[in-house]
Amino acid sequence: MTMSNTGGRRRPPTIHDVAREAGVSRGTVSRVLNGGHYVSPSAQEAVNAAIRKTGYVVNRHARSLITGRSDSVGFLLTEPQERFFEDPNFNVLLSACTQALAAHDIPLLLMLAGTEDERRRITRYITAGHVDGVLLVSSHSGDPVAEQLREAGVPLVQCGKPMGLGSKVSYVAADDRDGARDMVRHLLSRGRRRIGMVSGPLDTPGGVDRLAGYKEVLTEAGVEIDERLIVSGDYSRASGEAGCARLLAQAPDMDAVFVASDLMAQGALAALRRAGRRVPEDVSVGGFDDSVAATEATPALTTIRQPYDRISSEMVRVLLAQIGGEDPAAVILPTELVKREST
Amino acid sequence: MTMSNTGGRRRPPTIHDVAREAGVSRGTVSRVLNGGHYVSPSAQEAVNAAIRKTGYVVNRHARSLITGRSDSVGFLLTEPQERFFEDPNFNVLLSACTQALAAHDIPLLLMLAGTEDERRRITRYITAGHVDGVLLVSSHSGDPVAEQLREAGVPLVQCGKPMGLGSKVSYVAADDRDGARDMVRHLLSRGRRRIGMVSGPLDTPGGVDRLAGYKEVLTEAGVEIDERLIVSGDYSRASGEAGCARLLAQAPDMDAVFVASDLMAQGALAALRRAGRRVPEDVSVGGFDDSVAATEATPALTTIRQPYDRISSEMVRVLLAQIGGEDPAAVILPTELVKREST
DNA sequence: TTCTCTACTGTGAACGCTCACAGAGCATCA
DNA sequence: TGATGCTCTGTGAGCGTTCACAGTAGAGAA
CATH class of the missing domain: 1.10.260.40 (lambda repressor-like DNA-binding domains)
Structure with missing residues (x-):
């Protein structure tokens, strides 16, 4: 009927x-x-x-009503959306987190906080207890959403080291500094001495730490730090291209460049190609991430592998522990040098 | 205390x-x-x-308990995960769907059905009524999950035309055939006559329709269909490269190639570069999608723009209507030719 | 006036589950 | 023997909503 x-x-x-x-x-x-x-x-x-x-x-609703838990977790992205579109790492992270949660029978809610309006709505949604915890992707410093959630006592795990170290917040990150050291040592071992660097944004720990590792190894090796060999980008392809072009203008004798992300390194390759430099014969190029961008580039990029699958599973592990009442924790995972054609 | x-x-x-x-x-x-x-x-x-x-x-749980609705929607991906990593279109689709739903205050649950095990778990989750409806991305034919959900009466909207047309299922798709026609007409207008095609998988409507559009325009124009100028790939970059290499071997006089996705077109560009053919001087290359892959390619790809933002909002609109009791609906959206350097 | 209709408001009963509690059965020990 | 524990089970209450229903007040018609 x-x-x-x-x-x-x-x-x-x-x-x-x-x-x-x-x-x-x-x-x-x-x-x-x-x-x-x-x-x-x-x-x-x-x-x-x-x-x-x-x-x-x-019936999860009935259960949640009485337990107060929702048995679901939010995946919150406060980066500008374009980065989400562009950067292949987000995909890996998102996918791996979804799967790690699925193993615990916990659904993942995708939350994109692009506009101020969305930010407010999402914050209310989360603080109202509609998710038990949040996996946060936000490399930029002073994220107001993160701060608000922390104050509200929402279990939170950040991907990447947060900027304000004073606040006790969980995070999982790759060892940026050590990865950078490995890459620069590798470039030195190839006989390069005029090594440039396109760093990440210097208001992010990733940006700062990779630059620090670069400087550290050069100093150790007795190579002078030349500020003309250092510029910073915003992890986008375009900024890598622009940054590398600037390096070439400032220091034409550059014989290698360490670029703080594969996507920026793609841009750097384009700049070098346009300048008529051969890679790796004239200039070696090292990336960071080991994303698909590294293998798709021509030539394929030597890069520092960030273990995104392990980062994801650790984020989930730490978050669930925190939901279970444990204290916030910081996890730093080792990186790995992946040699390819560009060095 | x-x-x-x-x-x-x-x-x-x-x-x-x-x-x-x-x-x-x-x-x-x-x-x-x-x-x-x-x-x-x-x-x-x-x-x-x-x-x-x-x-x-x-409190949504209390509300859901009594209304029987969950006021949430699942975004289900039954494609192999690698495609998710690789294809920039998924990001756009996912992000736009999330935002369109957010406007209705409806959270999106991300569901990845990679393994058989996950598929079963997800099906149970959905049919148990934990989401009100499902946005499904699955271009391959005979998807058992889709069939099961349909049988269980779960509101469902598919992205892209489904293969089995007999079943009454909602979908939103771009006009593949018309897009292909536009591209081939464009290549003809550039004076090309030996136009190759790397199609998508021929067990998908997208694969079939774009090939049909290609053949239709050539026939109209009085250009003979040469089977040596036609191969099919699986939308991956690698298959585009291999496909284009095969075309070059089978028909060395090819002066243009229409590749059914931008990602495959990137591969095709690599194959042409390796074969020493200049693009667009020797061979024009046309892609499909207008994803970031198109603008990142060198040279930038002429392509057919799929309106993913509109596809997303239509998917959400149709799904919500169906949840509200309306009949399943099919929506076909127009495409647009975007001219760049590769033709 | 009285009756009806409309606009609005309050109340109790669900929805499906978990949790605290009480209690039953059985073994162990003084 | 009775007291004490242990394992196991059933019961009632309640989580925070919505929904159906009953009921009130005021306007307009008879």
Whole structure:
């Protein structure tokens, strides 16, 4: 009669139906559902059979209403959206986080805070308790959203080291400084001495730390730091191109350049090509990330691999621990030099 | 005393608190929350003031428990994950869908069905009613997940035309055939006659339709269809490179090639470069999608713009309509020729 | 006046689950 | 033997909403 055109979903079985089917009470079914402690093996078995038979799936809304947990997690991106489109790393991160959460049966809610309006709406949504915790991607410093969430006591794990170190916030990051050291040592081992650097934004720890590693190794090796060999970009391809062009203008004798992201390195390759420099014969190029941009570039980029899969799983691990009541934690993961054609 | 280290969230205000504050009953508050019909202006005003004062946010779990709706939507990707990493279009689609839903205050749950196991879990999650509807990205034919969801009566909108046309399922797609026609006409207008094609997979409507458009225009123009000028790829960069190399081997006199995706076109450019052909002097290259891959390519690609932002907003519109009880609908959106350096 | 209709408001009962509690059965120990 | 523990089970209450229903007040018609 009232069969709707959408196919007419029928009322799904409740815990009551399962209890009746198994010949036990709601309480027992609930106990089986939540770990099965204090349940006799026979009841356990009967309930599981009843669940299979009825096709029962727990109603998360009802559960959340009473537990106060939502059993869901937000993935919040406060970067400008274009970066999301452009940077292949976000995809890996997002995908790996989704999968890591799925293993715990926790859905991921994607939240994009582009405009001020969205930012406000999302903050309200989160602080209202509609997610248990937040995975935050925001490399820029002084993110007001992060601060607000922290104040509201929302479990939070940031991807990448946050700028204000005073605040006790969880984060998972690759060892930027050490990665940079490896790359510059590698360039030195190739006989390069006039090594340029296109760093990331200097209001981000990633930008600062990679530059610090670069300077550290050069100083160790007795190579003079030349400020004309240093510029900074914003991780976009275009800024890599512009930055490298500037380096070439300021220091025409540059024989290598360490670029703080693969995407910027792609841009740098374009600038070098336009300037008629051969890579790696005239100028070696080193990237950072080991994203698909590195393998797609011509020539393929030597780069520093950031273990995004491990970063993702650690972010999820730390977040769930924090939701479980543990203290915030910082995790730094090792990077790896990946040699390809550009050096 | 029991202040937890997470900062101690306090109990959020309920509809009851708002009612007390406003001096009205729960029912009145609820009515204000849901459209405000049959509420006096004075009560309306009092309730809104109370909401602002208490910082009340509706508890979605409680609401969902009684309405049966979850007020959330799943974004389901059944493609192999690598495509997700590689193809910039997915980002645009995902991001635009998230934003379009956000405008309706509906969160998006990201669901990646890579393995068989995940597929099963996700299907159960969806059919249990934990989302009101699903935005599905799956260009390949005979997707068992789609079929299962359709049978379960879950509102569903697919991105791209589905293969089995018999089944009544909503979809939003660009006009592939017409886009292909525009591109081939454009190549003809550049004086090209030996026009090759690297199509998409021929078990997808996109693959079939773009090839059909290609053949149609050539036939109209009186140009003979030469099967040696036609190969098919899988939309990946690598397959574009391999496909174009094969075309060059089979038909060395090829003077243009229409490649069914920008990513494949990037590969084709690489193959042409390696073969020593200049683009566009010796061979014109046309892509499809107008993704960032098109502007990043050297030379920048002439391509067919798919209106992904409109596709996204239409997908959301159609899905919400279907959740609201309307019949499934198909939407075909026009494409646009974008001329750049490669032709 | 009385009756009807409309605009508005309050109340109790759900929704499906978890949790605290009480209590039953059984073994162990003084 | 009774007290004490342990394992296991059922029951009622309640989470924060919405919804159906009943009911009130005022305007207009009979």
